[in-house]
Amino acid sequence: MDYVLNFLRLLQQLIAKNVVIEHFGLENARSICGVDVAYKGEEGIAVAVRFDGNSYQHNVVKGKVDFPYIPGYLFMREAPIMLKALEGLSCDLILMDGHGIAHPRKSGIATVIGVLLEAHTMGVAKSKLVGDVVEEGGVQYVVVNGEKVGVKAGKYYYSPGNKTDLQDALDLSMRGYPEVLRVADKLSKELKR
DNA sequence: GCGACAG
DNA sequence: ATCTTGTCGC
Numbered sequence: 272m273d274y275v276l277n278f279l280r281l282l283q284q285l286i287a288k289n290v291v292i293e294h295f296g297l298e299n300a301r302s303i304c305g306v307d308v309a310y311k312g313e314e315g316i317a318v319a320v321r322f323d324g325n326s327y328q329h330n331v332v333k334g335k336v337d338f339p340y341i342p343g344y345l346f347m348r349e350a351p352i353m354l355k356a357l358e359g360l361s362c363d364l365i366l367m368d369g370h371g372i373a374h375p376r377k378s379g380i381a382t383v384i385g386v387l388l389e390a391h392t393m394g395v396a397k398s399k400l401v402g403d404v405v406e407e408g409g410v411q412y413v414v415v416n417g418e419k420v421g422v423k424a425g426k427y428y429y430s431p432g433n434k435t436d437l438q439d440a441l442d443l444s445m446r447g448y449p450e451v452l453r454v455a456d457k458l459s460k461e462l463k464r
Numbered sequence: 465g466c467g468a469c470a471g
Numbered sequence: 472a473t474c475t476t477g478t479c480g481c
Contacts, residue, residue: 308471310472340472342469348472349471368472369470379470400470428470 305451385433392432
């Protein structure tokens, strides 16, 4: 499995070179999607929820998940099934569990999916993967090598995935935990029964 | 060698 | 993520 991780690391470095960190502006997101995955042993249940400001809609995908969870390589385990769940949904902004550039190689799952789909994405994680939390002007930033790569608000970490920036992460964090993610999490966990 | 370690 | 009882608090 050593070969695989070496290769995947190169892939992540390539992805990191293609990330686009630029201001999006949440006000430009007419539709926001949230994706989450729950497990029942080897079976993964992915749910993608879309909210367009008026109504909700969602996709459910179940399938075997082979790749193990390895810190730093989450995308290999969850990106495939997440992408399937997102099929057919048009989302101006995609949110998902996990980090974006707040990653050892600036290539968290939100970045991988964002670059792959050329979409606006943002990672929302429940715990830190890398960096130090530094407060500045009333805001808690996730800092890696002196660079601010994310924002911590409450117990959540927000970091740009692709075609979004730190300002977007801060703006999103101030809206509180995204409802689409709360719904996706709740739905995926109750559908595995 | 030791500690850290998204879901 | 999942396993898994009781317990503290609004």
